Amino acid sequence: xxxxxxxxxxxxxxxxxxxxxxxxxxxxxxxxxxxxxxxxxxxxxxxxxxxxxxxxxxxxxxxxxxxxxxxxxxxxxxxxxxxxxxxxxxxxxxxxxxxxxxxxxxxxxxxxxxxxxxxxxxxxxxxxxxxxxxxxxxxxxxxxxxxxxxxxxxxxxxxxxxxxxxxxxxxxxxxxxxxxxxxxxxxxxxxxxxxxxxxxxxxxxxxxxxxxxxxxxxxxxxxxxxxxxxxxxxxxxxxxxxxxxxxxxxxxxxxxxxxxxxxxxxxxxxxxxxxxxxxxxxxxxxxxxxxxxxxxxxxxxxxxxxxxxxxxxxxxxxxxxxxxxxxxxxxxxxxxxxxxxxxxxxxxxxxxxxxxxxxxxxxxxxxxxxxxxxxxxxxxxxxxxxxxxxxxxxxxxxxxxxxxxxxxxxxxxxxxxxxxxxxxxxxxxxxxxxx
Amino acid sequence: xxxxxxxxxxxxxxxxxxxxxxxxxxxxxxxxxxxxxxxxxxxxxxxxxxxxxxxxxxxxxxxxxxxxxxxxxxxxxxxxxxxxxxxxxxxxxxxxxxxxxxxxxxxxxxxxxxxxxxxxxxxxxxxxxxxxxxxxxxxxxxxxxxxxxxxxxxxxxxxxxxxxxxxxxxxxxxxxxxxxxxxxxxxxxxxxxxxxxxxxxxxxxxxxxxxxxxxxxxxxxxxxxxxxxxxxxxxxxxxxxxxxxxxxxxxxxxxxxxxxxxxxxxxxxxxxxxxxxxxxxxxxxxxxxxxxxxxxxxxxxxxxxxxxxxxxxxxxxxxxxxxxxxxxxxxxxxxxxxxxxxxxxxxxxxxxxxxxxxxxxxxxxxxxxxxxxxxxxxxxxxxxxxxxxxxxxxxxxxxxxxxxxxxxxx
Numbered sequence: 001x002x003x004x005x006x007x008x009x010x011x012x013x014x015x016x017x018x019x020x021x022x023x024x025x026x027x028x029x030x031x032x033x034x035x036x037x038x039x040x041x042x043x044x045x046x047x048x049x050x051x052x053x054x055x056x057x058x059x060x061x062x063x064x065x066x067x068x069x070x071x072x073x074x075x076x077x078x079x080x081x082x083x084x085x086x087x088x089x090x091x092x093x094x095x096x097x098x099x100x101x102x103x104x105x106x107x108x109x110x111x112x113x114x115x116x117x118x119x120x121x122x123x124x125x126x127x128x129x130x131x132x133x134x135x136x137x138x139x140x141x142x143x144x145x146x147x148x149x150x151x152x153x154x155x156x157x158x159x160x161x162x163x164x165x166x167x168x169x170x171x172x173x174x175x176x177x178x179x180x181x182x183x184x185x186x187x188x189x190x191x192x193x194x195x196x197x198x199x200x201x202x203x204x205x206x207x208x209x210x211x212x213x214x215x216x217x218x219x220x221x222x223x224x225x226x227x228x229x230x231x232x233x234x235x236x237x238x239x240x241x242x243x244x245x246x247x248x249x250x251x252x253x254x255x256x257x258x259x260x261x262x263x264x265x266x267x268x269x270x271x272x273x274x275x276x277x278x279x280x281x282x283x284x285x286x287x288x289x290x291x292x293x294x295x296x297x298x299x300x301x302x303x304x305x306x307x308x309x310x311x312x313x314x315x316x317x318x319x320x321x322x323x324x325x326x327x328x329x330x331x332x333x334x335x336x337x338x339x340x341x342x343x344x345x346x347x348x349x350x351x352x353x354x355x356x357x358x359x360x361x362x363x364x365x366x367x368x369x370x371x372x373x374x375x376x377x378x379x380x381x382x383x384x385x386x387x388x389x390x391x392x393x394x395x396x397x398x399x400x401x402x403x404x405x406x407x408x409x410x411x412x413x414x415x416x417x418x419x420x421x422x423x424x425x426x427x428x429x430x431x432x433x434x435x
Numbered sequence: 436x437x438x439x440x441x442x443x444x445x446x447x448x449x450x451x452x453x454x455x456x457x458x459x460x461x462x463x464x465x466x467x468x469x470x471x472x473x474x475x476x477x478x479x480x481x482x483x484x485x486x487x488x489x490x491x492x493x494x495x496x497x498x499x500x501x502x503x504x505x506x507x508x509x510x511x512x513x514x515x516x517x518x519x520x521x522x523x524x525x526x527x528x529x530x531x532x533x534x535x536x537x538x539x540x541x542x543x544x545x546x547x548x549x550x551x552x553x554x555x556x557x558x559x560x561x562x563x564x565x566x567x568x569x570x571x572x573x574x575x576x577x578x579x580x581x582x583x584x585x586x587x588x589x590x591x592x593x594x595x596x597x598x599x600x601x602x603x604x605x606x607x608x609x610x611x612x613x614x615x616x617x618x619x620x621x622x623x624x625x626x627x628x629x630x631x632x633x634x635x636x637x638x639x640x641x642x643x644x645x646x647x648x649x650x651x652x653x654x655x656x657x658x659x660x661x662x663x664x665x666x667x668x669x670x671x672x673x674x675x676x677x678x679x680x681x682x683x684x685x686x687x688x689x690x691x692x693x694x695x696x697x698x699x700x701x702x703x704x705x706x707x708x709x710x711x712x713x714x715x716x717x718x719x720x721x722x723x724x725x726x727x728x729x730x731x732x733x734x735x736x737x738x739x740x741x742x743x744x745x746x747x748x749x750x751x752x753x754x755x756x757x758x759x760x761x762x763x764x765x766x767x768x769x770x771x772x773x774x775x776x777x778x779x780x781x782x783x784x785x786x787x788x789x790x791x792x793x794x795x796x797x798x799x800x801x802x803x804x805x806x807x808x809x810x811x812x813x814x815x816x817x818x819x820x821x822x823x824x825x826x827x828x829x830x831x832x833x834x835x836x837x838x839x840x841x842x843x844x845x
Contacts, residue, residue: 019744022737029730107497107699119497236594305801306720313469313727320461321730324738327454331745334451387715398706422450 001352002359009360012336019332020364023325024320027368027412030321032375035404037307037333039380042400043393044207044303048194049293052134055096055254057261057270058296060286061085063244063280064234079202079299080247083221094267095260097254099131101125102229102249108213109177110165120161120178121228122213123200124220126226130189131155133199140172140187145215151222155183156214162188178213181223183298189214192250195393196302198293199252201229206302207390207412217249244280265290302390304384322414322415330419333357334426341428353424361416362409369408376404443776448746452778453606455742459782459818463734464789467814468723469799471806476717476724482653484532485608485642487569488706489677492532492684494691495670495702506585508695509664511793515694516671519686521679526568527604527662527669528561531706532644533713538666540648543657545615547631554652556607557645558585560661565606567642567674573609575622578660583709586663598632602660606638610654647713650802670702680705728731732817736825743771743829753832754841764834773829783815790814 013020033153047053062078063085086100104124109117123129128140139162143154153366155176162171162185193210200206221241227248231237235245245401255261273285281287291299333340340353376396383394396404445452462665516525528540539560542552559694561567565577584592584602592600605626612621621636628634643656663669671691675683691698747754754767794806 019741024740026737028733029734033727033730119699119701146603238594305717309797309801310720310723311470313465313724316461316465317727317731320458320465321734323454323458323461324734327451327458327738327743328745330451330454331448331742334448335745335749386719387712418450 001355005356006361006363008356009363012332013037013362013363018331019328023328023364024368025373026321026324026374027099027365027408027415028371030318031369031372031408031411032379033314034311034318035376035400035407036379036383038172038403039376039400040307040383040390040394041303041311043395044196044307044390046195048196048198048297049133052132052254053293054295055256056252057095057255057264058291059089059251059253059264060291061268061272061275061281062283062374063275064283066282066377068234075202075230077230077234077247080230080232081225081249081251081303082244082247083242083249084244086249086251089251089253090273092191092267092271095255095265097128098251098253099126099129099132100249100251101129101199102217102220103201104213104215104220105226105228106178106213108165111176120212121209122215123211124215124217124225124227126217128254129214132252133192133194135192136190137187138190139170140185142187146379148216148218151219152216153181153183153184153219154216155187156187156201157185157211158189158210159191161212173358178215179223179225181225183215195299198297198300199250201248201250203230203299204228205389206300207393223262232246242406261290306392318411322411325412325415326418329357329361329364329416330422333419333423336423337426340423340426341430341432344428345432346427350424354420357420357423359415361420362413364416365409365412366405368412369405372408373401373404438773438777441770441777444705445774445777451742455739455778456782458735458738459779459822460785460789462731463667463783463786463814463818464793466728466731466794466817467786467790467806467810469728470814471794471810472797472803473721473724473728475803476721478722479649479743480714480717482533482644482649483642484644485568485570485640485654486532486706486711487674490569490674490680490763491531491567491706492603492673492675492680492687493670493702493704493706493709494673494684494687494700496665496691497699497701500776501673505664505666506662507794509662512671512691512694515690516673516687519673519683519690521675521683522673522687523676524563524567524674526561526563526566526672528559528672529663529669530557531558531568531672531709532646533710534646535713536646538646538648540645540651541628544627547633549597549627554611554655556611556652556655556657557648559643559656559658560663561669561672562662564658567616567675568643568670570643571641572606573639573641574620574635578604579605582660583662584660585660586667589661593629601632603635604637604660605634606640606658607636607817608640608643608654608656610642610652611656612636612639614652614655617747635771665698686817732821736821739775739822739825740829743775743826744832747771747829747833750833751836751840752843755838755843758836758838759841767836768830768834771826771833775822775826776819779819783818786818787811787815810825 001279060078060083063082064077081100090098090100102124104122106122107117109118126148127143127145138159142156147154155178157171159169161252162169165171165176166174169188171188174185175182176185196206197210199206229248231246231248233246237246241248253264255264268288268290269285272281272288275281276285343353379393380396384391486799513525513527516522539558541558542555545553562583565572580603582604584600588600589602607625609620615621615625615626621639624636625633626636642654644653645656671687673683674688688700688703757767797803798805
C-alpha cells in the first residue's frame with residue numbers, strides 16, 4: 001500500500017511542479033535558517049569537558065564589605081577569589097583535587113635570535129590543574145605541590161608553543177625566556193582546548209585558542225608577572241595581588257561523590273563563618289556558595305545577545321514557512337475533493353486517505369530537509385567567515401545532521417496533518433454529485 | 436465593489452483564509468521589528484566619533500622590560516615619529532573612539548556629598564591628544580604643558596592622597612556639559628571623582644565618542660592632562676594626510692624597530708580599520724536581518740500567489756457563470772484584488788498587535804527602544820503592495836476565463 005501512496009504522491013507533486021518547488025523551497029529555507037542557528041547554539045552550549053564535567057565545582061566566597069554598592073557595569077568582584085582565600089582552600093584540601101588559577105600574558109623569546117619575540121596567553125595555576133582537567137603530556141610531566149611552595153621557575157608548554165620555540169615536541173629540560181625571566185620546561189601537553197574555556201575568568205575569551213603555557217601561580221606572583229582578567233579591589237589597590245581585598249583568582253575543585261559535594265558546601269559555610277568571626281569577612285556565612293560547572297557556564301553568559309536574537313529570528317522565519325506550507329497543502333488537498341470522494345466511494349477508509357496525504361507531505365519534508373541541510377551548510381560557512389571568536393566552531397556534527405533531517409520531516413508531516421485531516425473528512429456524496 | 440459576496444466565499448475557505456492571514460501577520464510583525472533593528476544598527480554604525488578618522492594610524496607595542504626609563508623612551512619614540520615626513524602630530528594615548536579592548540571609565544559627581552554618580556564617563560589621556568585626534572574645541576582652551584602629570588605619578592598620588600600629583604583640570608564634551616549643566620557654560624565648573632576629589636573644566640570639545648560601553652552615553656567623554664608611556668598600555672596615534680597613511684605606518688614601524696628591535700608590535704592599523712572592526716558585528720547582524728526580511732517577504736508573496744492560483748482554478752466555473760451573466764473582466768480582476776486586500780488588511784491588523792508584542796519582548800530582554808509609530812503605516816503599506824503584486828497574476832488569469840466555461844459540464 002505504501003508503494004502505491006508514494007506513487008500517488010509523486011504523481012500529484014509532479015502535476016503541479018511550481019507549487020511543489022515553492023513548498024520545498026519554503027521548508028528548505030525555514031529549516032536551513034533555524035538549523036544554522038541551532039547548530040551554533042548547540043556548539044556553544046556543548047559540554048567543555050565530557051566525563052569530568054559532573055565532578056567539577058566552582059566555589060564562591062564573598063569577602064566584600066557590606067557597604068559595597070553594586071555596579072551594573074563593573075564585573076562582580078565575588079566572581080573571583082582573593083589570594084588568601086584561594087590559598088586557604090588549597091591548603092584545606094577538602095576536594096579530590098583543587099586548583100587556583102589566573103590568566104597570564106607573556107612575551108616569548110624564541111631560541112633563534114633572529115626570530116621576533118611574540119606575546120602568548122597562558123595560565124598561572126597550581127599542581128592539580130593538569131590531573132583535574134585531564135591534560136595529557138607528550139613529554140615530561142606536570143609540576144608537583146612542592147614546586148608550588150618552592151616557587152620553582154618551571155613551565156609547562158603546549159605542543160604548539162614547544163614547536164614554535166624549539167622546533168620539537170620534546171622540549172622537556174630546555175630553558176625558555178618568558179618576559180624577563182628564564183624558566184625550565186618540565187612538560188609539554190598534548191593539544192587541549194575545551195570549548196568553551198569554562199575555567200577562565202569571566203572577561204576572558206571563551207572560544208578559540210586555549211592556553212599555550214602553564215606556570216606555577218606562586219612563581220608568577222613572586223615575579224609579579226602580568227595577569228589577564230578582572231582584578232577587583234574594594235580598598236586602595238597598591239598593586240599587591242596577595243592582599244585580602246583583591247579578587248582575581250579562579251578556583252576549581254573536583255568532588256567525585258554527592259556526599260563529598262554536600263561536605264564541601266558545609267566546609268565553605270564554615271570557612272566563611274570563621275572568616276567573619278575573625279573579622280575578615282563582613283557578610284554572613286551563607287553568602288558562600290558552590291556552583292556546578294553547568295551553573296558556572298550560565299554565569300559566564302556564553303551566548304551573545306545578538307546570537308540569541310538571530311535564533312529567535314530563525315525560528316520566526318521557520319514558523320512563517322510552516323504556515324505557508326499548511327495553507328498551500330490545505331488548498332491543494334481540498335482541491336482534490338473529487339479524487340478523495342471517488343476513492344472513499346470505492347471503499348477506501350478515512351485512515352487510508354489520511355495516510356495517502358501524510359505520505360505526500362512527508363515527501364515534501366524529506367526533499368525540503370535535504371535542501372535545508374544544504375542551506376544550513378551554506379549558512380554555517382557564512383558564520384565561519386565572521387570575526388566572532390565562536391565562529392570557527394560552527395560545524396555540524398552527526399547528531400545535528402540527523403536532527404536537521406528529523407526536524408524537516410516532523411515539521412512537514414505536522415504541516416500536512418491538518419490538511420490531511422480536513423481532506424479525509426470530505427463528505428463523498430456531496431462531491432460525487434458535482435462530478 | 437460589493438464585499439459581501441467575497442466574505443461569503445471566504446467563509447467557505449475559513450481555515451485556508453485564516454492561515455494566509457496568520458502568515459501575513461507573522462511576516463508583518465517580524466519584518467517591522469527586523470527593519471527597526473536594522474535602523475538601530477545603522478544609526479549605531481554611523482555614529483560620529485568627532486575625530487579626524489581618515490587621518491589617523493595606530494601602532495601599539497608590547498611592554499618588554501626596562502620600565503624605569505619608560506618616560507624617556509616615550510619621548511625618544513615620539514620625537515622619532517615626528518621626524519617622519521608627512522606626520523603632522525603624534526600622541527601616546529590609551530584609547531580611541533569606537534574600539535574594543537581596554538577603556539578607562541569612571542563615575543563622576545556634581546556634589547561630593549552625592550551618593551549616586553551623576554554620569555559614567557570615559558577618560559581620555561595623553562599629551563597632544565586633542566590636536567592629534569583633530570577634535571574641535573568649542574569653548575575654553577587645550578591643556579598647558581605644565582598641567583600634565585604622568586599616569587604613574589597620578590596613580591601614586593591617588594594612593595597617598597597627595598593632591599599635588601593629580602591633574603587639576605579637564606576638558607569635557609559638549610554632550611557631557613549639556614548633561615551636567617544644561618543651559619550653562621561648563622567653563623570653570625567643578626566635577627568630583629572618587630572620594631570627593633575636585634577637578635575644574637577648562638575646555639569643551641564639540642564631539643568625542645567613547646571607546647565602548649556606548650549605552651552609558653556615546654559622547655560622555657572627558658580628557659585629562661595625563662601623559663602616558665608604552666608600558667602603561669598606550670599606543671602611538673599618528674596623524675597624517677589620508678593618502679599617506681600606508682607609507683607613514685610603514686615608516687613608523689621601521690623607526691620604532693630601529694630604536695629597539697626587541698619590541699613586539701601588538702597592533703598596526705589605520706583608524707578606519709579599527710572602526711570597521713568595532714562595528715563588524717553590527718554589519719553582520721544588519722546583513723542577516725535584511726536577508727531574513729527579504730526571504731520572509733518573498734516566501735509570503737509566493738504563498739499568496741500559490742493560494743490565489745488554487746482559488747482561481749477552483750472557481751473557474753463560478754467565474755464563467757459571472758462572466759456569462761454580464762460581469763466584465765475588470766469586475767473579476769477587482770474581485771480577486773479586493774479579496775486579497777481584505778485578507779491582507781486582517782493580517783496587517785493582527786500583525787501590528789504582534790509587532791507591538793515582539794517589540795515589548797525585545798525591550799525587556801535586549802534594551803531596545805519602543806518601535807516608532809511610523810513603522811505601522813509603512814509596514815501596512817508595504818504588505819498591501821506586496822499582496823496586490825502577488826495576486827495580480829492569478830487575478831489576470833481569472834479575468835481571462837471566458838464566459839463559455841459556464842456552459843460546460845453544468
